[in-house]
Amino acid sequence: MATTNSARNWDLRSDTATKPSPEMFQYMAQAEVGNDVFGEDPTVNELERRVAELLGKPAAVFVVSSTMSNQLAIRTHLRNPPETVLCHSHAHIYKYEAGGASFHSQAMVVPVTPANGAINLTVDDVERGFIEDDGDFHCAPTRLILLENTFTGTVMPIDDIRAIRRFANENSVPVHMDGSRLWNASIASGISLAEYAKEVDSVNLCLSKGMGCPVGAILAGSEEFIRKARHFRKLFGGGWRQAGILAAAGLPRRLADGLFELGFKPLLPVETNMILLDPSDARVDSDELSRELAKQGVTLDTVYKGSIRIVTHNQIDDECIDLVLSVARGLEKK
Numbered sequence: 001m002a003t004t005n006s007a008r009n010w011d012l013r014s015d016t017a018t019k020p021s022p023e024m025f026q027y028m029a030q031a032e033v034g035n036d037v038f039g040e041d042p043t044v045n046e047l048e049r050r051v052a053e054l055l056g057k058p059a060a061v062f063v064v065s066s067t068m069s070n071q072l073a074i075r076t077h078l079r080n081p082p083e084t085v086l087c088h089s090h091a092h093i094y095k096y097e098a099g100g101a102s103f104h105s106q107a108m109v110v111p112v113t114p115a116n117g118a119i120n121l122t123v124d125d126v127e128r129g130f131i132e133d134d135g136d137f138h139c140a141p142t143r144l145i146l147l148e149n150t151f152t153g154t155v156m157p158i159d160d161i162r163a164i165r166r167f168a169n170e171n172s173v174p175v176h177m178d179g180s181r182l183w184n185a186s187i188a189s190g191i192s193l194a195e196y197a198k199e200v201d202s203v204n205l206c207l208s209k210g211m212g213c214p215v216g217a218i219l220a221g222s223e224e225f226i227r228k229a230r231h232f233r234k235l236f237g238g239g240w241r242q243a244g245i246l247a248a249a250g251l252p253r254r255l256a257d258g259l260f261e262l263g264f265k266p267l268l269p270v271e272t273n274m275i276l277l278d279p280s281d282a283r284v285d286s287d288e289l290s291r292e293l294a295k296q297g298v299t300l301d302t303v304y305k306g307s308i309r310i311v312t313h314n315q316i317d318d319e320c321i322d323l324v325l326s327v328a329r330g331l332e333k334k
């Protein structure tokens, strides 16, 4: 059974390319299972319990995808339209979830672009976009603040998260964190998953990206919140009968530094597993690099709005990094 990439075959487009390792398949084959809709799958229960503990949250629910997890969070936090949710103007929830907030939750999204060249939202941005519940019938008050960490591979500073938390408390509004890659943020910053989770009411963690699971995400929060989210999960058609388990993550720093030496410029700081490069001053032609790498079994995305996007994950090893750097150096125009 082909369970992992064969030797000399790597995909640098996205950490969603990760496949289960042979050990993971073995674990899955041996897993004890039951009917999770009845709460009777011991492996799912164990996964939910362990991730909730890792996050320091009372409860968690295993769901199909991070999209479902985020949408369940929005639906569960909101209850009384007309309402708005506030998020970054490039948040996954706003741009890449098929307009789910309006469809599932009848909510308008207020997208906010960080001011002063900041990458992540600050409390000033949140205050600027926030719609108060002041009795004005023209407006739909903000009932939920959504944060994303990491955001395109950058770590959201914990002080900004804390300031937003204080603002949210003052306004009695919950905060949800799309922590699809919170694992990466935690490794890069040294701040534990629980320390991040403490600052928000609910958090989503992705299992099918850096972790390498074939499917799955975890939504965590209070007992009452998760009980309600389970109800909506059933309504969304997401009640299921399966199990999943965790794996490990990868590191991109050496690759980024090698490419900078060839004139590629970072479009965003390289803090975790994502590298966004501006190739305009590079001494290597991106298309040529992509073509040469393809011959050697490496898939590289070169057309992300004129930039190069590289995402490392647990199936990208040193051999792949060495290969990319040596091919790139071989193509350098002197």
Ligand SMILES: *Cc1c(COP(=O)(O)O)cnc(C)c1O
Pocket (backbone or CB within 6 Å): 064, 065, 066, 067, 068, 070, 092, 093, 148, 178, 180, 181, 206, 208, 216, 217
């Ligand atoms: C990938 C991603 C999602 C959606 O994940 P799926 O499991 O593919 O639905 C949500 N948020 C962020 C930040 C992501 O990177």
